[in-house]
Amino acid sequence: MSDILDRINEPNDIKNIEPEEYSLLAKEIRRFLVDRISKTGGHLASNLGVVELTMAMHLCLDLPKDKIVWDVGHQSYTHKILTGRKDMFMTLRKYGGLSGFPKCSESCCDSFNTGHSSTSISAALGLAKARELKKEDSTVFAVIGDGALSGGMAYEALNNAARLKSNLVIVLNDNNMSISENVGGMATYLGKIRTNTKYLGLKDGVEGVLKKVPMVGDFMIDRIKKSKDSIKRLVIPGMLFEDMGLTYIGPIDGHNMEQLVTAFRAAKQMKEAVIVHVVTKKGKGYRQAELNPPKFHGVDPFDIKSGKSKKEKNYQTYTDYFSEALVELAKEDERIVAITAAMPSGTGLTQFQEKYKSRFFDVGIAEEHAVTFAAGLAAGGLKPVVAIYSTFLQRAYDQILHDVCISNLPVIFAIDRAGIVGSDGDTHQGIFDISFLSSIPNLTIMAPKNGQELKEMLRYGVNYDGPIAIRYPRGESYNGLEEFHSPIEYSKSEIIYQEKEIALLAVGSMVQTAVDVREELKKLGHSVTLINARFIAPIDEDDIATIASTHNVVVTLEENVLNGGYGQAISHIYSKKHLNESNLLTIALPNEFLPHGDCDILKAQNEIDAQSIVQRIQSQI
Numbered sequence: 001m002s003d004i005l006d007r008i009n010e011p012n013d014i015k016n017i018e019p020e021e022y023s024l025l026a027k028e029i030r031r032f033l034v035d036r037i038s039k040t041g042g043h044l045a046s047n048l049g050v051v052e053l054t055m056a057m058h059l060c061l062d063l064p065k066d067k068i069v070w071d072v073g074h075q076s077y078t079h080k081i082l083t084g085r086k087d088m089f090m091t092l093r094k095y096g097g098l099s100g101f102p103k104c105s106e107s108c109c110d111s112f113n114t115g116h117s118s119t120s121i122s123a124a125l126g127l128a129k130a131r132e133l134k135k136e137d138s139t140v141f142a143v144i145g146d147g148a149l150s151g152g153m154a155y156e157a158l159n160n161a162a163r164l165k166s167n168l169v170i171v172l173n174d175n176n177m178s179i180s181e182n183v184g185g186m187a188t189y190l191g192k193i194r195t196n197t198k199y200l201g202l203k204d205g206v207e208g209v210l211k212k213v214p215m216v217g218d219f220m221i222d223r224i225k226k227s228k229d230s231i232k233r234l235v236i237p238g239m240l241f242e243d244m245g246l247t248y249i250g251p252i253d254g255h256n257m258e259q260l261v262t263a264f265r266a267a268k269q270m271k272e273a274v275i276v277h278v279v280t281k282k283g284k285g286y287r288q289a290e291l292n293p294p295k296f297h298g299v300d301p302f303d304i305k306s307g308k309s310k311k312e313k314n315y316q317t318y319t320d321y322f323s324e325a326l327v328e329l330a331k332e333d334e335r336i337v338a339i340t341a342a343m344p345s346g347t348g349l350t351q352f353q354e355k356y357k358s359r360f361f362d363v364g365i366a367e368e369h370a371v372t373f374a375a376g377l378a379a380g381g382l383k384p385v386v387a388i389y390s391t392f393l394q395r396a397y398d399q400i401l402h403d404v405c406i407s408n409l410p411v412i413f414a415i416d417r418a419g420i421v422g423s424d425g426d427t428h429q430g431i432f433d434i435s436f437l438s439s440i441p442n443l444t445i446m447a448p449k450n451g452q453e454l455k456e457m458l459r460y461g462v463n464y465d466g467p468i469a470i471r472y473p474r475g476e477s478y479n480g481l482e483e484f485h486s487p488i489e490y491s492k493s494e495i496i497y498q499e500k501e502i503a504l505l506a507v508g509s510m511v512q513t514a515v516d517v518r519e520e521l522k523k524l525g526h527s528v529t530l531i532n533a534r535f536i537a538p539i540d541e542d543d544i545a546t547i548a549s550t551h552n553v554v555v556t557l558e559e560n561v562l563n564g565g566y567g568q569a570i571s572h573i574y575s576k577k578h579l580n581e582s583n584l585l586t587i588a589l590p591n592e593f594l595p596h597g598d599c600d601i602l603k604a605q606n607e608i609d610a611q612s613i614v615q616r617i618q619s620q621i
């Protein structure tokens with residue numbers, strides 16, 4: 001039974017709900033979220049935490065005229081429910097279905113596309129400035145989590161927002177968690193505010209103080225602003241933000257509708273940037289998620305009663321192989337240290353963290369810092385392994401180039417989730433790293449054909465004296481071709497099957513696909529060489545010339561966009577060496593952003609599945 005939720009079908013419908021029904025509506029939304037996500041998978045714990053917060057914003061705002069910018073956006077499900085998308089939830093994160101993140105193309109109530117962390121304040125500030133310059137009348141809210149507040153961009157934006165002379169509301173959703181435990185000085189500071197102050201909503205708190213706020217220049221705000229002495233600093237929470245020139249309201253109980261609505265209404269009236277510090281519980285209302293928020297941050301379909309995943313994991317992922325290999329290597333070499341940007345579990349560093357606590361660094365959602373920090377560690381004589389998802393490494397391009405590669409420092413980049421990642425969609429696909437990395441001098445880039453080779457590459461990497469990147473995909477590792485494990489030789493590919501006519505030159509995950517392609521082509525009577533590229537940069541040019549001159553057709557295969565990818569590097573070698581380019585077929589992803597959906601569907605749609613590749617080769621010969 002969802003009596004109240006049934007009445008929510010369009011944006012702003014929540015305004016027709018009676019205040020005494022709010023708590024029941026919140027309950028119904030939570031029940032709905034648990035039910036749907038248990039079937040589809042998705043981001044659960046963060047969404048359960050922001051139900052009241054979202055309801056309160058929707059009560060105070062007029063969508064789509066007013067704007068909400070969600071940081072990361074993984075917590076925007078209630079917002080989707082309240083803006084007419086409730087009935088699409090069974091298609092969540094499926095191909096052609098509802099996105100797991102805000103999407104302007106999905107609803108006019110989504111004002112900014114997000115997926116990567118710590119962008120919300122910048123984007124909201126931009127929207128607020130645009131409103132100011134265009135003399136429009138709308139309210140802009142940014143909603144940023146305590147984890148996202150560990151990202152550098154958030155501070156750059158706050159620094160800038162302090163100068164704003166019109167309204168911008170920054171809702172700091174503090175649940176004391178990132179995906180794992182939140183880390184760093186700001187997390188400690190927020191913790192102190194939470195524990196040292198009572199919620200302002202109590203009697204002379206929000207209701208008492210903030211009701212005066214609409215009259216600009218009111219007594220309380222003035223007092224807060226003028227209170228710079230140390231005693232008041234102890235008494236008044238959020239002084240750090242106040243000292244920066246921002247107005248701070250909080251902490252507010254993020255599950256108390258009255259407090260939230262009062263605070264948001266007050267914050268809306270101010271002619272400056274206001275931080276409303278809201279304390280919520282990640283996973284609220286579903287016991288399993290409350291007890292273990294990291295497990296329920298992002299989930300596959302699960303059994304509601306036990307909380308157990310319905311997707312049995314009886315295989316090893318590439319991340320598992322990386323994790324095992326790193327722990328083994330760290331035992332042999334004390335110089336090895338590991339760095340994550342807030343993803344210890346996702347990148348497989350939990351085991352390392354447990355075994356080598358002092359050599360493990362979680363720097364928060366701070367990929368740029370992670371890379372330059374690694375450069376410093378390498379300059380100091382250590383062997384840093386930076387484990388970052390391909391998509392999030394995009395953040396750290398200049399740090400890789402300027403801080404690591406110019407100085408040729410021995411930093412190992414373990415690039416997880418390289419290739420199509422599936423249900424997270426365009427913001428998270430790891431399909432650009434070959435393109436953005438391969439133009440950087442000094443950087444060696446490799447990709448393993450299977451889990452075992454990933455281990456060997458990592459060993460190679462930690463013994464290599466210079467920057468090196470190893471890219472590998474999300475999910476189950478390929479365990480075929482394990483009998484082929486010739487020693488890794490710098491810049492050299494590995495010949496698996498040597499025949500003639502067609503040569504398949506495959507990068508990383510595409511070796512597995514190439515095995516199937518070869519089988520099909522052989523059934524059709526062709527003679528097919530299979531080569532594991534191993535090195536994406538540098539590439540031994542003489543080897544390529546030999547392959548080109550001994551085959552009628554050479555086919556490159558990669559799970560990366562075509563532009564700037566491996567195929568184009570090979571094509572460049574062809575032209576440099578005056579080889580016959582009409583015999584070269586470059587199979588790669590189109591230069592497009594790929595939506596969310598099942599990986600196999602996305603591969604087929606983009607013609608990098610075995611069947612499409614066979615057809616493309618047949619039409620070439």
Ligand SMILES: Cc1ncc(C[n+]2csc(CCOP(=O)(O)OP(=O)(O)O)c2C)c(N)n1
Nearest residue numbers: 046115116117145146147148177178179342
């Ligand atoms: C640049 C970047 N790095 C890493 C991530 C992965 N990530 C997604 S959500 C998240 C934790 C966010 O914590 P918080 O902002 O506190 O939100 P909560 O999940 O607690 O609601 C992380 C690390 C990301 N989306 N973007």
Ligand SMILES: CC(=O)[C@@H](O)[C@H](O)COP(=O)(O)O
Nearest residue numbers: 072074115298346417424474
């Ligand atoms: C929201 C976000 O960015 C992460 O939670 C991401 O969805 C994790 O992806 P994996 O499931 O591949 O670890």
Ligand SMILES: [Mg+2]
Nearest residue numbers: 145146147177
């Ligand atoms: Mg959080």
